[in-house]
Amino acid sequence: MKFAIALFSAPHAPSSRRALAFAQAALAGGHEIVRLFFYQDGVYSASDNIVTPQDELDLPAQWRAFVSEHRLDGVVCIAAALRRGVLNPEEAARYQRPAVNLSAPWELSGLGQLHDAIQAADRLICFGGP
Structure with a gap:
């Protein structure tokens, strides 16, 4: 089965641990x-x-x-990242910010990437959120 996984919660939230455990189990299960x-x-x-x-x-x-x-496709929503000060080198330069705190393997991109993942997957699994 093909999964797209969306994580909405901060690293300290229980749903973040569950998301990682699910992802690990999914790959281990083939x-x-x-x-x-x-x-x-x-x-x-x-x-x-x-x-x-x-x-x-x-x-x-x-x-x-x-x-x-x-070697997974790890995408970080660019709008959410900018709002929270999570910047790759290009966005830090673009907005003239002194700090970079996003690097490989992550890629900044838009919600279109989530849409594409949903279309390619058999199931979208979401963790966290309001």
Whole structure:
């Protein structure tokens, strides 16, 4: 089965841990992930600047390793990222901001990428949100 996964919640939320566990289980079960789409507070999971307390799971680092290891398509909503100060080098330069906190394997893009993923997948699985 082909899954598109959308994450709407911040890294410290239980739904973020569930999303990663689901994605890991899906691949372990022989399924395909056509795209991971981070939206709303989910964009924080792609930030390079999240510092996790020592007694907690470092979800941003785990997501980064998971996406890199499996060569997944990890997309961060550009509008949500800009609103929250999650910037790649191009957007930091464009808006004249001194800090860059988004790097590979993540790609900034728009909601059209979520739409395309939904069309390509058998199921859209969403985690978090209002």
